[in-house]
Amino acid sequence: MERRDFLSTMGMTLAIACAGGIAACSKGGDSPEPDPNPNPNPNPNPGTRLTVNLNSQVQNVGDYLISGGVVLIRIAAGNVPASFSAVTSTCTHQGCTLSGYSGGKIECGSSCGHGSRFNADGSVSNGPATTALAKYTVEISGTTLTVK
Template sequence: MERREFLSNMGITLAIVCTGGLAACGGKGDDPTPDPPGNPPGNPPGNNAKLTVDLATQLTAVGSSIISGGVVLIRLAASNVPASFSAVTSTCTHMGCTLSGVNGGIIECGSSCGHGSKFNSDGSVNMGPATAALTKYTVEISGNTLTVK
């Protein structure tokens, strides 16, 4: 094989590898319907609750949050009524990774994806590259027990 033929073949091979790598980099893209989370630990089978919280011991301060069972749950106000809480999916709509935390009421997609999308507490996009909002869940309260469905 001559040098010219070898370099030509290497160039074609490199172009194919790079093109495949770029296609893989896109991930899931902006998927407005992320995969539903599984049954969280401690949630009996058949119970359609995504997350259950004891408000006597958890989320006692306004601004506190929990990420568990596929849910980001944030306390927005002091009273124990459903409107005082926001519950959204913990799966980023841009690349499908798990959201990393809540900072100042802003839900962040951190280092696991590395793209830096941010969402408001209601699930709407605060900063891209994500363009689709997070799925909202229903909050129900009975006594001190909050249930996300």
């Protein structure tokens, strides 16, 4: 192979690799994609994202549930709306599904691997995310909690 052909081929290969890398990184940003299935629990009430039975779920302070596009956390005792935090389960950095709640922080899943963490109220604790998680309204009727 001639030196000129070799350099031409290498130049094209490098250009293609760089273009692929730029395209792969362009997905980021602070705008998550909408959850394609915001509520896997069928519910006749439109606007309801999640329904929970407080007799069997999130009973203790620190308990959490990730379902239907929502992270629901019990932050205090008592079955009143102020005892719960409900935020979107979609990370605002790369749109990954949040994976858990530990040490008072909501953690972004290992599928993104960027390490963003959020406080229970949805505010950013550790970046690279810069935008807070969307908050949802919690309503309680008897022992049924509804996230809207």
